[in-house]
Amino acid sequence: GEDVEQSLFLSVREGDSSVINCTYTDSSSTYLYWYKQEPGAGLQLLTYIFSNMDMKQDQRLTVLLNKKDKHLSLRIADTQTGDSAIYFCAEKRDSGTYKYIFGTGTRLKVLA
Amino acid sequence: DAGVTQSPTHLIKTRGQQVTLRCSPKSGHDTVSWYQQALGQGPQFIFQYYEEEERQRGNFPDRFSGHQFPNYSSELNVNALLLGDSALYLCASSFEGVVGYTFGSGTRLTVV
Numbered sequence: 001g002e003d004v005e006q007s008l009f010l011s012v013r014e015g016d017s018s019v020i021n022c023t024y025t026d027s028s029s030t031y032l033y034w035y036k037q038e039p040g041a042g043l044q045l046l047t048y049i050f051s052n053m054d055m056k057q058d059q060r061l062t063v064l065l066n067k068k069d070k071h072l073s074l075r076i077a078d079t080q081t082g083d084s085a086i087y088f089c090a091e092k093r094d095s096g097t098y099k100y101i102f103g104t105g106t107r108l109k110v111l112a
Numbered sequence: 113d114a115g116v117t118q119s120p121t122h123l124i125k126t127r128g129q130q131v132t133l134r135c136s137p138k139s140g141h142d143t144v145s146w147y148q149q150a151l152g153q154g155p156q157f158i159f160q161y162y163e164e165e166e167r168q169r170g171n172f173p174d175r176f177s178g179h180q181f182p183n184y185s186s187e188l189n190v191n192a193l194l195l196g197d198s199a200l201y202l203c204a205s206s207f208e209g210v211v212g213y214t215f216g217s218g219t220r221l222t223v224v
Binding site: 004031033035040041042043044045048088090097098099100101102103104105 | 202
């Protein structure tokens, strides 16, 4: 099927690290993305990773990709209250398709 | 630099009516995609427009139609509205060679 799966909720304390997980469906996926959605807003692209990479680091964000298990994770270091939001992973499959397939989102709550 | 602009931000329609949503892409972007985000769900791909043509369509009935104008702006039309069409409709723009979409803040459609 087309389901991209994510856990629904994650709660962490301010200053701790957050790890949000995602399982995608298609081994031919070329790009995998992480988007952030704050209340009442659209989606903001946080970071992405090409399918030929295992890891990508961008300031406080680290993306890990395990292609064998079709598993993607986003680690946020030193999580702040401003990081509270819904995080979506999305996959773009092989060439010939333009659509992104999004997960259902993980709601991250950061406790002060 | 203005990002993706959508209008209106909110609207309420009655079952059976028709609605038109509008989107202006980010400057320099030539491709517009539309997504439907039901409450508590991830965005679902409706269709993508490029060079004023529908390039790809998701699993939506033909009550959903669209248009792209020469200035790259786009409209999404939904006919014969159903209660289940209530959702946040997101417009996303992109450009070949740029990774990832830029999303607008969305139009919240409520069908009563």
